[in-house]
Amino acid sequence: MIVVLAGGVGAARFLEGVVQVAPPATVTAIVNTGDDFELHGLTIAPDLDIVTCTLAGVIDPLQGWGIAEDTTACLEWLGRLGGPTWFKLGDRDLALHIRRTALLRAGHTLSSVADAFRRALGVAVRILPMSDDPAPTHILTDAGEFHFEEYLVRRRAQDSVRGVRLHAAGAAAPAPGVLEAIAGATAVLIAPSNPVVSVGPILALPGLRETLRATPAPVVAVSPIVGGAAIKGPAVPLMRAVGMEASALGVARAYADLLDGIVIDAVDADLAPAIEALGLRVAVTDTIMRGPREKAHLARVALALGGVNG
């Protein structure tokens, strides 16, 4: 079993590579739920939906989120009725939020909903939310404290960030199967996701870091920082705000206690000695996932660095 710790778009694309080099049914994605929030009375789970819909082949390929060829008739009318419209919700997309909310209200867990959704959409990869408990990620800024999606989408990541509050570090428990999947894995891959707000919440859950350190499986990360910049999203200001260096070396340091190796981009080759000095193996390759071939290559390199043949 291959376990992938996953955020949103970067992780979903990486998983598209993993399922090319390993049987999908042997892959488990443990997905960040720190971005989950409520809007229009509906429970939105951005990373779960991005991972599920990407692996189902129904994602909007340009955005990397939302459903392909979706329309926004409902959102326009929600706005007409005085509802908030800052978070784009497509008509197809809304079905996931409506159905999830109905099932959660009827007493189902987020895990069981995530499993039902991936099966309904024909996804063989096992998809586990990191937790069934609410564990929102808040961003502390000069303008106040905001839920991550509010900071990112509504305020367009324009506020000066002072810190990050991970509620995953509080009362939330890992979802059933999360610790077991890591403990029983043949390899654990940390997807090229934001280390602060995508992987950070997963690692903040009680027992997660300990289980990652204790697992006999190799633990290999892929750096989402290339040449000091993020492929996508506000990783740089968020890393700086929590005292990380915004570089592949900073990523390696953030995970050093639980990592066996890290894949970094060729443009960051000069950082390899410093990362190796942390006691980590390093693979240097092109990490930009332009298409299916690059995705599969990156997955193969990461698995090989862990001593697993993909």
Added chain:
Amino acid sequence: MIVVLAGGVGAARFLEGVVQVAPPATVTAIVNTGDDFELHGLTIAPDLDIVTCTLAGVIDPLQGWGIAEDTTACLEWLGRLGGPTWFKLGDRDLALHIRRTALLRAGHTLSSVADAFRRALGVAVRILPMSDDPAPTHILTDAGEFHFEEYLVRRRAQDSVRGVRLHAAGAAAPAPGVLEAIAGATAVLIAPSNPVVSVGPILALPGLRETLRATPAPVVAVSPIVGGAAIKGPAVPLMRAVGMEASALGVARAYADLLDGIVIDAVDADLAPAIEALGLRVAVTDTIMRGPREKAHLARVALALGGVNG
């Protein structure tokens, strides 16, 4: 002030006539909520939406319900995710249910939501739900007890009806303003709606019949039964199941204790003497509302029968 007791499509079309002959801001619609139910975790209020969207000019003109030119992308995906699809919900339509549910969950009353919606859609007529409390109408059939919409839509009104259970006759209270509107009206019109499941729930609320009997305003009904048949919907079997004769005379009898007059169709002219024998005034005219002119004519005849010039 003109008060109209209203069900769904027939009432909405009649109200389109009323607002042609009286200033819309002087009209109050008291709308049946016995059809309201929950689906996909959302609170659906069919008659409120039909009345509001008809008066807003956004109703699907052929169906008489749903929003014009609506699409069903969300419903298709709800089905894909295992949700029920027997009740057609358009993408625009869903916005009303999502927003209503969110506002109700946030502590708003159905009255305040109905008022916010009609204002958002530019409707000058005051729209009051009959009650802010749940008051579902159930149909007792040979196949079991069903919510009215389940009987009507899911089971296509095919079951043999034994009776009707109006929860409006239970703990539900009239919404704020309902009794006051009737008591202070210059005329009360009972729209050509199903007397059992549209007007019946309104009349079943505690204090409603008493207030209608006590109001100094004339109370005038328009028969929804023409030549022994309903213009729309299963009025005939439902009337028979509760012991009413399925005719304009049956309608007159059902309301006789609170009515001053009733408008019946020309095809039912022979029933006029029997209705007059109940102590009611009768107006005989063409009651089929083909277009705006017929709607205005019907409203004018009903008001004139009450001694009010429209």
